[in-house]
Amino acid sequence: MCLNFFCEGHDELTSLFPGYSSSSEASMHGAIINAWLGPPGTVSPLHHDRYHNLLAQVIGCKYIRLYPPEERGRLYPHISGPHKVSSRVVDIDHVDRQKFPLFAEAPYCDVLLGEGEMLYIPPGWWHYVEAQTASFSSTTHETVITITIMGSLGKYHGGATGEKKRKQRQLAERKAREYEKLECQQMEHSIRARLQNGDLKERVMTQVLELMNTPEIKKRVEKRSSDLTALKRAQALNAIACERKNKVAEARRKEEDRLNEAQRLQDILDENRRRVEEEARRRAEAETRAKLEK
Numbered sequence: 001m002c003l004n005f006f007c008e009g010h011d012e013l014t015s016l017f018p019g020y021s022s023s024s025e026a027s028m029h030g031a032i033i034n035a036w037l038g039p040p041g042t043v044s045p046l047h048h049d050r051y052h053n054l055l056a057q058v059i060g061c062k063y064i065r066l067y068p069p070e071e072r073g074r075l076y077p078h079i080s081g082p083h084k085v086s087s088r089v090v091d092i093d094h095v096d097r098q099k100f101p102l103f104a105e106a107p108y109c110d111v112l113l114g115e116g117e118m119l120y121i122p123p124g125w126w127h128y129v130e131a132q133t134a135s136f137s138s139t140t141h142e143t144v145i146t147i148t149i150m151g152s153l154g155k156y157h158g159g160a161t162g163e164k165k166r167k168q169r170q171l172a173e174r175k176a177r178e179y180e181k182l183e184c185q186q187m188e189h190s191i192r193a194r195l196q197n198g199d200l201k202e203r204v205m206t207q208v209l210e211l212m213n214t215p216e217i218k219k220r221v222e223k224r225s226s227d228l229t230a231l232k233r234a235q236a237l238n239a240i241a242c243e244r245k246n247k248v249a250e251a252r253r254k255e256e257d258r259l260n261e262a263q264r265l266q267d268i269l270d271e272n273r274r275r276v277e278e279e280a281r282r283r284a285e286a287e288t289r290a291k292l293e294k
Helices: 011-015 024-029 071-076 163-195 200-214 213-292
Strands: 002-007 032-037 043-047 051-061 062-067 110-113 118-121 127-129 135-142
Touching: 062 118, 071 127, 110 163
Parallel strands: none
Antiparallel strands: 002 032, 032 135, 043 127, 051 118, 051 135, 062 110, 062 127
């Protein structure tokens, strides 16, 4: 998200910043200030501006890649229209080499801009910006500006690779986690320091007691107690029902075992009776044959 501001009062800026100067045209029209707010992953595609650009990082951090103006031929800008200051390469980490074969040969320099840091981007310099964390930054545009550059962006990189960007993103995420941890520690320290104050403790306890004595809170506490009582009663009834069910199941299992055992004994008796009858029949046949032979 971008918010545009119109800034007057260049004489005041010159008095505050002796190294700052502007042309008569800029003094007449005023400086343009943009405020940029967005979540992690917000991208400003590769483009260049026709004016001096001061990018100030207020919250979070951004990855910025810069290409010099003489590399315009390798960056494949739009030929005409409102986007002729922008490159046709949208994702610099996944470039179609068949469509943009010279892009990987363009040297560049990059930087990870953190909170409280500012970057000067001269006119005509191509730049790609990507927020590594939740970010808030501002840009100031001027036609003419005189500043002293301190620090360095580092060496040129010979080709477009995402490895350095990935490492810098990891560094940014680690810094963000450390910053959040420090904030939590500071908040905890502040709370502990405040709680060590006896007056604060007494005030907090008084407010808690007053809150507990309000009719609404009492009603909610009673309702909560009633709900807990009903819940415990339901749980007890459920436990009794489960116990009865288990007892019935155990009695049914025992009855089935008894019937199975009785059936097994009955089968044994039937088998013995069959054997006795078979033996008696054989003996009778044998005696009959003996009589006939005599």
